[in-house]
Amino acid sequence: STGFADFDPLRLCSQLRSLDRTRFVPIILLAQEGEEGRIVRGLELGINDYLMRPIDQQELTARLRTQVRRKRYNDQLRGSVTQTIEMAVTDSVTGLHNRRYLDSHLQTLFDRAVARRRPLSVVITDIDHLKSINDTHGHYAGGDVLRECARRLRNNIRGIDLACVFGVDEFVVVMPDTDGTVAEKVAERIRAEIAHMPFAVGHDGKTIEVTVSVGVSSVLKGVDSVAGLMKRADLALYAAKNGGRNRVVVNLD
Template identity: 60%
Template structure:
């Protein structure tokens, strides 16, 4: 797993030491000797993780971190402060500035590499989501960066898994100041609880009695419902090696006892902010996918999706020896609706038409807006006779009740013409089926409209 690591330190010996450690693990290492230089490199998106010293002459590490985390363009880059400062107040100040971790010199090679690898996995996942979400911006959806920068990380839902009463009571009291806390003292029930609870953060003690806390973390990572929920592990100092193992299997962050109140709250906020940001990215990706295959006005699938999915349905029908019906529907005299009542009225008709189509077909049927006032319905495992009954029912539902337009102030009569055919020949081209349905539609319109015409293969 390679990544570009930016080492920021004004002491050349420190830079050389970190550079040697990271290069030995095949990371690409970049260096900066001051905060201004570091910010410029980050602004050019040239690094994946930042190892940041605190004591620098022009701008200290706290200020560099604060600027990175308040800039929508760089807030997602993980920052690890590596410094000789070791007081709890310094560590908390770094975490409050937005640092993902605060390591005190001298840092062991094992701890450093484990943390960098863990954050590299996280950064790569975030980058993949950000890349996919670029489409969301192109289609007008709001990017989550600015809301992520403004997010306080408070108001999260946290599940605390700890079977020591004195421990979980203290931790729950601290966390309850900013979050909603559920405590699960029974580790055998914790995974079920986590899967059902829609939590923003899991906090897991690795010092459970008669239960392996790391196994619980591993199971949470393998379960779909909890795969993306961040995990904050807590352990006694003598279990620090197990914490490093936890980072390898997907633990996001950790704390050693005794727990500092301010540090616990700061690390919880960091993980919750990151969870909300990645969730927003995933939502944007999902929404952009749906928008790419959905007609915005009617909510039906669009022509692009129909052409792709119809080929799959036709292949399945041929392979299984099952019939496949296809109908093309055209709203009669739709241009006159737009001309006489306005395009807003035309849109009202199209929306209501889509609603009535959905009510007239099955869940397995595919309804698409083919273009303008033309629609296509594909009905798997349906012969010509049954499809004709469905088409006639749909025609009556359209003609039988006027359409409300202009917010219900007017009602107009609408009818449709339908051309219907089926895929009967094994391996027949989809284009031929569409052409046959279109020919049947032409006949329906030529014969007076408001009717269904079937054409067998």
């Protein structure tokens, strides 16, 4: 057991995610109070879920069953030829789920969170000045930016999170079992990931700077609704835009 004393499980997560045969293996991180930094790193590396110690055996079993079911379902989806069904709920430009898929699943995730008294957060990401990018560099550039934004966003969320295209230049991420503090850290990670490296557009090697504004909200402890949750995230996004863009604003009340 002494050999595991200094072992960092997140290194194993990173290795599993980098290998084709284990890329989609469900990973649940067991953490302790005060290990928020490790949780955020885990989310960045692609863990599917996490639990805080002390561990409730029934909850752990339920979470594991959920991940195994989702893994089997995703394996079937990847292996099936029913691409037309998949396309009905997938955005053709980014490959993320579309608005229709969000509308049919958000209420279910919200109801589950309320029933189980678990946190749930929503992150709305809006690409700054996308119309200007289109006007200056052409619509092909806008498509390139959308695809790359979606890729960077997907790389910074967990498998359990639901990422969707919401509007022309907006993405929504629904984060089950995630409170506002953790959601804000993930949102900031997404913002920084997009801002720190220029985007390649077209085929001539041209690059442009791209930033996003982000609004975050969480399910309230008292009476709440999906409409209220989305409205608060939208208001936070509006505040981020008005505050100078390229920033994260959280609206938790």
